[in-house]
Structures are given as C-alpha cells and as structure tokens.
C-alpha cells in the first residue's frame with residue numbers, strides 16, 4: 349500500500365509540472381501580445397455561460413432516520429442481532445467529501461442521533477479544506493467485518509461490536525466513534541501475549557508515524573483540530589495503545 353503514496357505523490361508532481369508549464373505558456377503569450385485595442389463597448393462576461401455552476405455541496409449533507417431500506421441493509425450485520433441500541437437512536441448521514449483523486453463524492457455513515465449534527469459540522473469543515481478521504485460506505489458493505497473495511501481504507505462509524513479481543517462494547521457500537529482513513533492510520537496495541545497487533549494487518553507499513561504521508565492523522569493537524577474543536581477525543585492520544593484512525597465522542601451521563 350506504500351504504492352498509493354508513491355502514485356499519489358508522483359501524480360501531484362505531474363500536476364504541479366503541468367501547472368507550471370501552463371503558467372510559463374501564459375506568460376510567453378502575454379509577452380508576445382501587443383497592447384490590446386481599446387474596445388468601444390464593454391466585453392460581455394465571457395465565463396458566465398461557459399463555466400457550469402458548482403453544485404451547492406453544503407446542501408447535500410443530510411441527516412435521516414433509519415428507514416426500512418437502510419434497516420434491511422444493516423440488520424444482522426452492523427446492527428447485530430444482539431444490538432442493544434434502538435434503531436431510532438441512530439441516524440443515516442450523507443457526507444460529501446474529496447476522494448484521494450481530488451474529486452468530490454458522496455459518502456454515507458451511520459452515527460448516534462446525539463452526534464448527528466456535530467458529525468455533519470465536522471465533515472462540512474473537512475470538506476471546506478478538501479480533506480482527502482478515500483472511501484466512505486457503510487461497514488455493511490463488508491458484512492460488518494471491521495478488518496475488511498479497514499483494509500479497504502473505508503471511513504465508517506456505527507458497528508455494533510466489542511472492542512477487539514475484549515467483551516467491552518466499542519464506542520462504535522453506540523455510533524459514537526468514527527474511524528478515518530483506517531489503512532493509513534492503523535490501530536496498534538499489545539495483546540495479552542505481549543505481541544504487537546496492527547489492525548488492519550495491511551496497515552503495517554504505516555506503523556512508523558515519522559514518515560510523511562498526507563493521509564496520516566497527526567496531533568494538531570487540520571483534521572485533528574476540527575474533531576477536537578467539536579468535542580471528540582482522538583485514539584492517537586491514548587497511552588497504552590494507539591488508534592490513529594479513531595475519534596470518539598463521550599456523551600454526558
């Protein structure tokens with residue numbers, strides 16, 4: 349998965365080179381041009397019809413209750429048979445975001461209704477800074493298998509499950525935790541035999557946080573600041589284990 353970084357960076361360099369070429373061409377063209385004839389009538393706005401209007405992306409962020417169609421998608425998967433949270437406490441969100449290719453796409457996510465609006469605020473701010481998120485579909489697309497979803501770098505929230513290797517309910521089970529670009533921001537902990545576990549397993553190349561990837565979540569970076577401003581805490585700040593992908597929200601009791 350290191351190739352992702354390399355590909356992406358080479359794309360970026362290519363893009364920069366293209367931009368530079370275009371700029372040089374434009375400068376050359378300007379140098380050749382003689383002073384333009386003053387026109388008697390003001391020129392019409394040339395771009396008015398030529399440029400398609402940008403969609404109102406902010407209006408495309410939505411919050412819905414769990415309808416029958418969504419319920420059918422999640423029942424027996426992320427909404428496990430022993431799920432103790434009522435469906436009426438969950439909300440289905442549509443979230444616009446920028447992919448790794450820089451294109452805008454629509455994502456989906458289920459969270460606790462208590463944080464539905466805060467979550468939308470967070471992702472609107474991430475949208476405004478064009479924060480790259482590779483994939484955002486319900487974990488049910490992976491049969492609610494967290495490892496598969498993380499390995500595919502899928503960003504997700506609700507999943508009625510226990511903390512890996514324990515009998516404690518995860519905050520994801522209450523829809524109060526969100527994992528961002530999990531492949532590049534793996535969960536690293538020591539199991540009871542003293543072995544270091546990396547989840548997803550293919551996140552191993554990203555365990556060393558000193559290397560530089562634009563997809564790494566780091567303390568005080570833009571994404572971190574946006575989440576913390578809205579009251580989330582970060583798994584990368586934990587002491588005994590590190591969950592770099594993980595932000596959670598504590599409801600007041």
Ligand SMILES: [Zn+2]
Nearest residue numbers: 525526527594
């Ligand atoms: Zn998590």
